[in-house]
Amino acid sequence: MAERPYLSAAGRDSLLWLYDPLTRLFGADKIFRSFLQQAALQPDHVVLDVGCGTGTLAVLLKRLHPTVAVTGLDPDPKALARATRKAERKSVAVRFDRGFADELPYGDATFDRVFSSMMFHHVPRADKPKVLAEVRRVLKPGGTLEFLDIAPQGEDRMPGRLHDAGFVDARRVGERKLVIGRIAFHQARR
């Protein structure tokens, strides 16, 4: 993996320790549980959490669905170290890889589900189409992208972006208002 800049979970390394307590305060557990539900996971699924950060979603997924094979990917080694410790504490086997969403180190048609939680707004605008193309490439035919991010004011451009990347049935499946603003859930199929 070539080194290059990225925007980390809390904006800077020294604040990373605050990320989990703050997201807990904003109701991350409840939000992640309903996010996982939208994916209709099956026992034999192979799943990627792209931009997994400190691994909260990936670890929760593995706890709720022990037979699902779970991989988390993030460019931030410090976040991945936290994610690894979290999985160890919860005694679950999650694979964590270092990498960028626009250069996924996986073969074509590897995953049944790809989750992306609060990652997309960290990606520079010019790289966003490549991220969606990469996610589509690593999804099996019929597999789905499960997408959660900040919902910008005004028109929802996400379904259009997803269709432009070749996804089908791209739609907004929910939204929530938090103190930090509105978040939206989307889903799209390869």
Ligand SMILES: C[S@@+](CC[C@H](N)C(=O)[O-])C[C@H]1O[C@@H](n2cnc3c(N)ncnc32)[C@H](O)[C@@H]1O
């Ligand atoms: C706000 S955090 C979200 C972490 C986790 N998914 C969650 O919901 O708690 C955004 C994450 O995206 C990662 N990130 C930033 N740029 C990225 C890129 N180009 N590819 C993959 N992940 C990236 C950051 O390192 C960070 O861990």
